[in-house]
Amino acid sequence: MYSSLQRRLAAGQIVITGEIAPPKGASRAPLEKLAQNLCGYVDAINLTDNQRGTARMSALGAGVIVQQLGIEPVVQMTCQNRNRVALQSDVLSAAALGVPNFLCMTGDNPRIGDHPDTKNVLDVNSFQLLRMLRKMRDEQCFQSGVALKSAPTFFLGGVANPNIERAQRLEKKIDAGAEFIQTQLIFDPCRFRQWMTDVRAAGLHQAAAILGGVLILRSVESALFLRDHLPGIIIPDSVIERMQTAADPVREGVTIASELVTELLSVEGVAGVHLMSIGWTRAMPWVVEQAGLLPRPPLPTGE
Numbered sequence: 001m002y003s004s005l006q007r008r009l010a011a012g013q014i015v016i017t018g019e020i021a022p023p024k025g026a027s028r029a030p031l032e033k034l035a036q037n038l039c040g041y042v043d044a045i046n047l048t049d050n051q052r053g054t055a056r057m058s059a060l061g062a063g064v065i066v067q068q069l070g071i072e073p074v075v076q077m078t079c080q081n082r083n084r085v086a087l088q089s090d091v092l093s094a095a096a097l098g099v100p101n102f103l104c105m106t107g108d109n110p111r112i113g114d115h116p117d118t119k120n121v122l123d124v125n126s127f128q129l130l131r132m133l134r135k136m137r138d139e140q141c142f143q144s145g146v147a148l149k150s151a152p153t154f155f156l157g158g159v160a161n162p163n164i165e166r167a168q169r170l171e172k173k174i175d176a177g178a179e180f181i182q183t184q185l186i187f188d189p190c191r192f193r194q195w196m197t198d199v200r201a202a203g204l205h206q207a208a209a210i211l212g213g214v215l216i217l218r219s220v221e222s223a224l225f226l227r228d229h230l231p232g233i234i235i236p237d238s239v240i241e242r243m244q245t246a247a248d249p250v251r252e253g254v255t256i257a258s259e260l261v262t263e264l265l266s267v268e269g270v271a272g273v274h275l276m277s278i279g280w281t282r283a284m285p286w287v288v289e290q291a292g293l294l295p296r297p298p299l300p301t302g303e
Contacts, residue, residue, distance in 0.1 A: 003100030004072045004299055005044045006155040009209040011300040015272030018042040018284045022057035028065050034281045035066050041285040049076040053110040060090055063099045075099050078107025083123035095152035103157040104129040127176040134177035163234045167198035174208045181208050182274040185215035187235045189263045196267050205269030212264035215276040216283045217253035220244045258290035
């Protein structure tokens with residue numbers, strides 16, 4: 001059984017994924033509201049895993065809730081807070097509950113979050129996590145070599161940062177087992193195009209589907225904070241200036257994001273986009289509509 005995301009990519013459809021941070025509480029209602037707002041606008045929803053080192057509802061639990069709503073989840077699995085035993089255990093539980101997609105990440109060090117005294121685990125990194133999960137699926141055994149009674153089924157993704165990384169690092173991630181890639185947020189299309197030139201030269205776009213990351217800005221303050229405090233992110237002065245001089249920064253942020261979506265999708269080898277925001281999930285449908293990506297195509301038939 002293939003995930004819907006995998007089937008869409010295999011059929012050559014332009015894919016749109018959106019990202020939700022699970023709530024800081026036990027109620028599922030806020031998550032359901034955000035997810036339902038994206039229904040019909042994105043093809044799958046990422047659930048972040050305690051991003052920025054902050055404690056939230058787990059990505060696994062949130063992913064199951066989204067799945068129950070009839071929307072396909074992509075559950076992020078990060079290595080900072082769990083050792084290899086816990087990671088494998090969580091993946092088996094999620095797969096048994098029907099979660100079809102996992103995004104493997106190293107994650108954020110907890111010292112930057114709301115529990116700065118937390119012990120950082122980091123038993124494995126994202127490359128090792130990908131290899132471990134591929135072994136569980138493809139070889140039907142744990143990393144230790146102990147056999148599984150039944151192998152999980154899932155579609156595995158990884159992340160890449162075209163702002164600062166070379167294509168060779170992406171190649172290593174694909175070799176480790178990534179079948180799709182979601183990039184960090186892109187505000188410099190020229191740099192991204194050069195990165196994709198190197199990706200295509202190595203044939204990596206044929207080995208894994210590349211989804212370009214687009215973050216929707218809401219204010220110039222957000223843009224400045226990201227530029228000055230988020231390592232590995234490049235925001236050109238032209239973007240800052242547009243947000244500063246806009247009569248309506250909210251509208252301008254949506255326009256900038258929709259323009260980036262269109263530009264990234266025009267790059268050869270890009271299979272889709274991944275939309276992100278800072279507490280502004282409700283803007284994602286506006287971007288999808290403004291970029292002319294509605295209606296979303298029907299799910300391809302078959303397994």
